[in-house]
Amino acid sequence: MGNAGDDYEYVFPDISVENERLAGQHAGIKVGMGGRLCMAPLDLTRPNLRIFDGGTSDGYWLDDLKKELAHPETCDLIGGDVTGERFPSEPPPGVKLVVQSSTGPFRSDWLESFDLVHQRLTLAGLGNQSQHCVEQLMSLVKPGGWIQLVELDNSNHEPNGPAVKTLGALVARLAEGMGADLKYRGGGMERWVRDNGFIRVGSILAPVCMGAECPDPRMREQTTKAFSFTAEQLIKACKRFPGGLKVMTDEEAEGLVERLENELRERGGYFPVRVVWGKRPLN
Incomplete structure (x- = not known):
């Protein structure tokens, strides 16, 4: 993610395959979060909720969240992304997609107007702007x-x-190559949320399953394909950085996707995501 506009280039450029990758990744993260998309203790039974999803891609997170809302038809669900190239010709029903960078600036009438603001797996691509975002x-x-x-x-x-x-x-090499400071890890996000006056700050480390480790048989192949495609695209992206891959030779990279597919189908794997939430005080 960067500034909103047509000159932004995605790390994962194949839109159709990327949407499949995101769906598999989404499924694994949801399992790791206990089948929930919202860990913040927001009352989802309330009508007229206003929710923003940053780095929304095609709006898949908001579309799934609708199933957890008691009155989705009354809610204002807005997804923003740095470019509209991944927006479907027909957005999910009840979801509005807009070109909007999570680094701002935002419309003045949006400020302090949302009941829930969500963002997932975006900060690594922001260089040194993660705290600002x-x-x-x-x-x-x-x-x-x-x-x-x-x-x-x-x-x-x-x-x-x-x-x-x-x-x-x-993944770490990608973050390094894009200038990410990774300060959001190791408690960084929690500190930023607290330092900006939010209260009731909580966090969990959610285990995200891949391949054979997934409890749902339908997810095993879905996540295997998703993370194998991730590896394929990461190799292409990291080769373009000064110094190249660094974490392996080009020869080792040639067989990685096949090795990863086999390992995920036979053994599976996990990676952790940190989920952080906090509440703006009433006064």
């Missing part, structure tokens, strides 16, 4: 409303196989 998103939350942030955390403690560990190393 979080603060901009927090400016949208109304008094009594909530922010929820979901980002990758360190997976070194997970007993994954060699191919999954290499996938994690590629």
Whole structure:
């Protein structure tokens, strides 16, 4: 993500395959979060909720969240992305998609107007703007409303196989190549939320399953394909950085996708995401 506009280039450019990748990733994260999309204790039975999703892609998160709302027909569901190239010709019913960078600036009538502001797996692509992005998103939350942030955390403690560990190393190389400071990890997001005056700050480390580790048989192949495509695109992206892949040779990279597919089907794997939420005080 960067500034809104047509000159932004996605790391994962194949739109049709990317939407499939996101669907598989979404399914794994949802399982890791106990089948919930919103960990913030917002009353989803209320009518007329106003919800914003940053880095929304095709609006898949908002479309799924609708199922958890008691009165979705009364709610204002807005998804923003840095470019509209991934927006479907017909957005999901009840969802409005707009070209909007999460780093701002936002429309003045949006400020402090949302009951829930959500963003997932975006900060690694923002270079040194991650804290600025979080603060901009927090400016949208109304008094009594909530922010929820979901980002990758360190997976070194997970007993994954060699191919999954290499996938994690590629993610870190991508962040490095894009200038990410990774300060949002290790409690960074929680600190930023607290330092900006939010209360009731909570967090969990959610285990996201891949392949054979998924409890639902239907998800095993879905997540295997999703994360194998992720590896394929990460290799292409990281090769373009000065210094190249760094975490492996080009020869080692040639067989990684196949090795990863086999490892996920036979053994599976996990990676953790950190979910952080906080509430803007009423006064």
